[in-house]
Amino acid sequence: AQTVTQSQPEMSVQEAETVTLSCTYDTSESDYYLFWYKQPPSRQMILVIRQEAYKQQNATENRFSVNFQKAAKSFSLKISDSQLGDAAMYFCAYSGGGADGLTFGKGTHLIIQP
Amino acid sequence: DAGVIQSPRHEVTEMGQEVTLRCKPISGHNSLFWYRQTMMRGLELLIYFNNNVPIDDSGMPEDRFSAKMPNASFSTLKIQPSEPRDSAVYFCASSPRRGEADTQYFGPGTRLTVL
Numbered sequence: 535a536q537t538v539t540q541s542q543p544e545m546s547v548q549e550a551e552t553v554t555l556s557c558t559y560d561t562s563e564s565d566y567y568l569f570w571y572k573q574p575p576s577r578q579m580i581l582v583i584r585q586e587a588y589k590q591q592n593a594t595e596n597r598f599s600v601n602f603q604k605a606a607k608s609f610s611l612k613i614s615d616s617q618l619g620d621a622a623m624y625f626c627a628y629s630g631g632g633a634d635g636l637t638f639g640k641g642t643h644l645i646i647q648p
Numbered sequence: 649d650a651g652v653i654q655s656p657r658h659e660v661t662e663m664g665q666e667v668t669l670r671c672k673p674i675s676g677h678n679s680l681f682w683y684r685q686t687m688m689r690g691l692e693l694l695i696y697f698n699n700n701v702p703i704d705d706s707g708m709p710e711d712r713f714s715a716k717m718p719n720a721s722f723s724t725l726k727i728q729p730s731e732p733r734d735s736a737v738y739f740c741a742s743s744p745r746r747g748e749a750d751t752q753y754f755g756p757g758t759r760l761t762v763l
Contacts, residue, residue, distance in 0.1 A: 625691065640690050
């Protein structure tokens with residue numbers, strides 16, 4: 535079974551600085567997908583970024599980028615120029631190539647200090 | 649386009665009562681997923697459907713839980729009888745197609761409290 539591990543229960547960063555959230559996963563599959571979801575206090579799950587395992591290029595979405603290390607099974611999220619609105623729970627998630635359900639990590643609570 | 653719609657947003661019930669949670673996926677999406685979120689266990693997949701057919705229900709905790717998808721625009725998750733340990737936020741999500749892991753779009757969730 536696949537597992538996703540987020541080793542940082544909580545992170546804090548000053549507004550406008552850069553923060554990196556860690557995620558590792560375990561799988562025996564070669565084709566899979568990785569996601570970062572954001573959950574603000576409203577509890578709505580919002581997709582931040584996704585990465586296909588067959589793509590070597592790291593995904594980017596504006597201030598959000600990932601560092602995908604397939605051999606190390608690592609998938610970290612970098613948030614540049616942190617804003618107060620980035621404060622939320624961030625979940626790393628894995629999906630196999632067959633479009634099965636998502637396996638989530640336990641989440642990282644990101645605090646933005648003004 | 650409207651997103652995934654879930655109802656009710658909040659449900660408070662007493663132990664032993666039947667609870668029905670409802671979900672309307674995004675129009676045109678072929679796959680629908682039910683998740684549960686608790687502090688202890690985090691986010692867990694309960695069941696998912698593809699083209700209205702249940703594909704994997706191995707995450708359903710026990711026989712008290714059942715899910716149906718009678719048509720492409722509606723799904724229910726039923727708990728009968730409910731227990732206090734069922735208290736959680738239940739999310740429904742949909743995605744456009746199976747065959748590749750397309751992005752799942754989540755509803756706002758239903759917060760269930762069983763007294």
